[in-house]
Every structure is written in structure tokens, then in C-alpha cells.
Amino acid sequence: MPDIRRRSLLAGIAALPAAGCTQLAESEPVSDLFDAAEDWHRKAHRTLASRQALAPEYPPDERSPDIKGNGTVRIDDASYREQFAQGFPDWQLQVRGLVENPLALSMADLKALPQRTQITRHDCVEGWSAIAEWKGPVLSDLLDAAKVSEKANFIVFRCADVLYGRDYYESVDMVDAYHPQTIIAHELNGEPLPEKNGAPLRVRIERQLGYKHAKYLTAIEAVESFDEIYGGKGGFWEDIGDYQWYAGI
Ligand SMILES: Nc1nc2c(c(=O)[nH]1)N[C@H]1C(S)=C(S)[C@@H](COP(=O)(O)O)O[C@H]1N2
Numbered sequence: 001m002p003d004i005r006r007r008s009l010l011a012g013i014a015a016l017p018a019a020g021c022t023q024l025a026e027s028e029p030v031s032d033l034f035d036a037a038e039d040w041h042r043k044a045h046r047t048l049a050s051r052q053a054l055a056p057e058y059p060p061d062e063r064s065p066d067i068k069g070n071g072t073v074r075i076d077d078a079s080y081r082e083q084f085a086q087g088f089p090d091w092q093l094q095v096r097g098l099v100e101n102p103l104a105l106s107m108a109d110l111k112a113l114p115q116r117t118q119i120t121r122h123d124c125v126e127g128w129s130a131i132a133e134w135k136g137p138v139l140s141d142l143l144d145a146a147k148v149s150e151k152a153n154f155i156v157f158r159c160a161d162v163l164y165g166r167d168y169y170e171s172v173d174m175v176d177a178y179h180p181q182t183i184i185a186h187e188l189n190g191e192p193l194p195e196k197n198g199a200p201l202r203v204r205i206e207r208q209l210g211y212k213h214a215k216y217l218t219a220i221e222a223v224e225s226f227d228e229i230y231g232g233k234g235g236f237w238e239d240i241g242d243y244q245w246y247a248g249i
């Protein structure tokens with residue numbers, strides 16, 4: 001959800017206990033009700049706060065010697081090969097869907113935005129992890145520039161690769177989309193992203209398992225639901241039935 005809505009949600013939660021005071025609360029059943037509501041809101045607030053917490057970051061000397069590539073590691077498509085050979089001069093990242101102001105950003109546009117650098121651990125559901133430094137603009141800046149509609153509930157990531165005959169794609173909710181460590185990475189350990197790791201762009205969503213971190217990004221799409229998108233479950237692995245949509249860590 002856009003910042004404003006998130007903020008008003010938090011403000012609403014914070015304001016609630018105050019409503020339970022004085023006169024009204026003196027009659028027994030009403031005050032029970034207030035207690036229950038307060039309890040519910042306290043739990044909701046705690047859940048939201050824990051989802052907004054930062055993932056651990058590491059010092060440079062804890063970086064892994066290599067970040068293996070998983071899933072797609074090479075794209076054979078001729079136009080991708082040409083772009084790759086030239087350093088992606090014409091690559092475009094679209095920001096579209098339920099937005100007031102759709103964007104088409106070049107690599108130069110993305111590098112001109114404020115950048116975030118973070119050394120984090122990637123955890124793959126298959127049981128391996130690796131620590132690496134990632135750099136790129138934060139997704140929330142792109143979403144703010146595109147002015148995401150109040151109707152949008154999810155952000156979908158579209159990719160350039162085809163795995164087992166299907167287009168790879170992924171999605172997250174607005175809490176992860178606006179998380180301060182969710183970035184559109186174009187560098188890995190100080191170098192342009194290698195092909196195996198998603199060149200030229202991949203998302204880092206540090207509170208989620210590896211398969212959510214879509215590589216070879218072509219578009220970011222704000223949607224109300226997944227009903228009309230591929231298998232309707234919000235992601236490549238989710239549609240196949242292998243992994244859960246929510247992969248929080
Ligand atoms: N487009 C795309 N994104 C993808 C995948 C993929 O095959 N295609 N694999 C996912 C999985 S399962 C993992 S663990 C990570 C692997 O990232 P890496 O190749 O940089 O190690 O990317 C994720 N994102």
C-alpha cells in the first residue's frame with residue numbers, strides 16, 4: 001500500500017487505545033469489547049512492525065566467495081544476447097499497472113536515482129545461503145514516482161527468462177514492496193550484475209526466500225489481484241504448486 005495509506009493505518013492503530021478510556025469504558029461489557037479490540041490491534045501492530053524490521057546486514061569480509069546462479073542462469077534469446085554484449089544500453093524497466101504515472105526507465109535513469117548498498121544473506125529454499133553486496137535504487141522510490149493507486153494490493157515482477165517453458169514472474173505485498181531494503185539491484189559485489197545472477201536488473205526482497213527475488217527484470221506492475229496473471233497464484237513456483245506465495249524469513 002502507498003506510504004500515505006500505510007501511515008494512516010499505523011496512525012489508526014496508534015489512536016485506538018485512547019478511544020477505550022473514560023466514561024464509555026466504565027460499563028463492563030463495553031470495556032471488555034475495548035480490551036478485545038485493543039488486543040487485536042496490538043497483535044496486528046506487532047505483526048506489521050515485525051514485517052517492517054530490517055534483515056541483518058554483514059561486514060564486507062563476510063561476503064561469500066561466489067554467489068551461484070540458480071534457476072535460469074543464461075538467456076539464449078538473440079535480443080538479450082545483443083543487449084548483454086553491449087552492456088544493456090537499451091534495456092527498459094517499466095513501472096505500470098495501477099499507477100497514475102507509468103514509467104519506462106533506462107539503466108542510466110536507475111543509476112541516477114539515490115542508491116542503496118546492502119550486504120545481506122540470500123536464502124534459497126533448496127537449502128543453500130550466500131552473503132553478497134547488492135546496490136540499486138529502493139523500490140519505494142520508483143513506486144512513489146509512479147504514484148501507485150490505492151486499489152493496488154500487490155507488486156508483480158516480470159522477467160525476461162523462460163524456465164521449464166514458462167515465463168518466470170513473482171510478486172509481493174505492499175509491506176515487502178515498500179520495505180526499506182527492497183531494492184532494484186544492478187550491481188553485485190561492486191560489479192554490474194553477472195548474467196547468472198539476473199543481469200541487468202533483479203529485485204532484492206531481503207525478508208523473503210530466494211525464489212521471490214526475480215532476476216532479469218523487465219517490468220514492475222501494480223495489481224489488485226493475481227486472477228488474470230498466468231496460473232493466478234502470484235508466482236512461477238506458486239503456480240506449479242511447489243512453493244508458497246508467502247516466503248517470509
Ligand atoms: N527470473 C528469474 N528469477 C529467479 C529465478 C529464475 O530462475 N528466474 N530463480 C530464483 C531462485 S529459486 C533463487 S534461489 C534466486 C537465485 O538467485 P541467484 O541466481 O543470483 O543465486 O533467484 C530467483 N529468481
Ligand SMILES: [Mo]
Pocket residue numbers: 070123124125126210211
Ligand atoms: Mo531458490
